[in-house]
Amino acid sequence: MKVVTVGTGMAAAEFVQQLRLGGFDGDIVMCSAETHAPYSPCVIPYLLAGEPADNVFWKGRDFYRRYRVTARLGDPVVEIDRQQTRLRTAQGRVEPYDRLFFAPGSRSRFPCRDWLDTAGVFGFKTLSDMQAIDGHIRTQGVQRAVVIGGGFIGLDAALALRHRGLQVSLVHCHERLLERMTDVDGGRFATEQLAQRSGIDLYLSSEVATVTARNGQACGVRLRNGRDIDAALVIVATGFVPNSAPLTGAEQGIAVGNDLLAEARILAAGDVAVTRHALDGPAGLYATAPNAIAQARVAAAYVLGGQTRYAGSLNANVLRKHLDFPIVSAGRFEGEAVTFRNQRLFRRVYLQEGRINGYILIGDTRLAGYIYNLYLTREPVAGAIGSVLADSRGESYYRSMMNLAPAGA
Ligand SMILES: Cc1cc2nc3c(=O)[nH]c(=O)nc-3n(C[C@H](O)[C@H](O)[C@H](O)COP(=O)(O)OP(=O)(O)OC[C@H]3O[C@@H](n4cnc5c(N)ncnc54)[C@H](O)[C@@H]3O)c2cc1C
Secondary structure (H helix, E strand, O other): EEEEEEEEOOOHHHHHHHHHHHOOOOOEEEEOOOOOOOOOHHHHHHHHHOOOHHHHHHOOHHHHHOOOOOOOOOEOOOOOOOOEEEEOOOOOOEEOOOEEEEOOEEEEEEHHHHHHHOOEEEEOOOOOHHHHHHHHHHHHHHOOOEOOOOOOHHHHHHHHHHOOOEEEEEOOOOOOOOOOOOOOHHHHHHHHEEEEEEEEEEEEOOOOEEEEEEEEEEEEEEEEEOEEEEOOEEEEEOOEOOOOHHHHHOOOEEEEOOOEEOOOOEEOOOHHEEEEEEOOOEEEEEHHHHHHHHHHHHHHHOOOOOOOOOOEEEEOOOOOOOOOOEEEEOOOOEEEEEEEEOOEEEEEEEEOOOOEEEEEEEOOOHHHHHHHHHHHHHHHHOHHHHHOOOOOOOOOHHHHHHHEEEOOO
């Protein structure tokens, strides 16, 4: 049997490794738009900050050789011919398959495609993006940058650039940052902390009208209110588009079942896959590394002939790179809110029928593992959760791990 992957990213690398570890002896061909060994996009902000991040090639630089893979790199797949069970690449290569693992991830969404024609404007999604940004900073001696978009990825980029010593402005269309990862109060708290402590200049409730350029080179952005921000580097992080077009002709992702099958012979996983939520959330694109890896494992088990079913995705997020007050959240912000907050901490859980439905923790991660576990297991917590949140020493977690009664009980 011949297995072909579209993409060499986190999902595809995990899938191929699991196949080989599970004894698969057939041919494996991996196709990628990029030229690298499999890498982790999660580590890119560390590279951008100028830090050594050897683990970017998270499964080893020799991945293709070690797992006996034929790698077709630097040539994106543009079409899947289901009738003929083969794919076609931009350079015209045709690759037949018996099983196709479709995992091309997603790409940065540009509100205006023209911006990309200006030198110094980049998305922030791939290692190739990061290398281009890094090269631009070095060759142009960039001192000032603008990041457009105050979600998870925009902040990851802005914090990394600030850590590198650049002066960074961040433009966001909402009145608070991270509005998808937090509720109103949590988002406001996070925004205040970032405004006071990150060193990034925030432009909230603001929209970029245009990228300004001199001789084809970006020199800043102009906001809709007419204000100009100078910068020789502009990073656009205003969301993602799933790369589903080669398979579906559309860019809305690909619905998969509990076996990760999109259709006969074709499995899909990672940022491109529309999966069900593990608890009670809606089906959707749950674009995180743990989800991609879990999906890849189930897909590999399917190809190996196993019975594993995908348990569903979680919308858990942790923002903590280059930040001394991590921001953690998961679940739905609906139900009865129980909150503990002081100047440095914001901790809130949402309860439904006495069980955690969603949570936001800002300021430290001492309780994160404990709350995450309570959320997953849906244990009744209504009576005790207030004192757990107020536990500034984070003892609750350790007491529960040791099977000890809550402090003061
Ligand atoms: C800056 C950044 C920071 C992140 N931080 C975190 C984090 O802290 N925690 C977390 O859980 N998640 C994080 N993520 C998200 C995580 O990296 C993704 O959810 C995960 O990589 C998804 O895996 P994937 O295999 O679907 O896609 P990817 O790992 O993105 O791989 C997709 C691959 O497919 C290739 N490709 C694209 N189109 C084609 C085509 N037409 N033909 C062939 N190949 C193609 C791409 O070049 C790419 O190499 C971060 C993402 C970014 C961008």
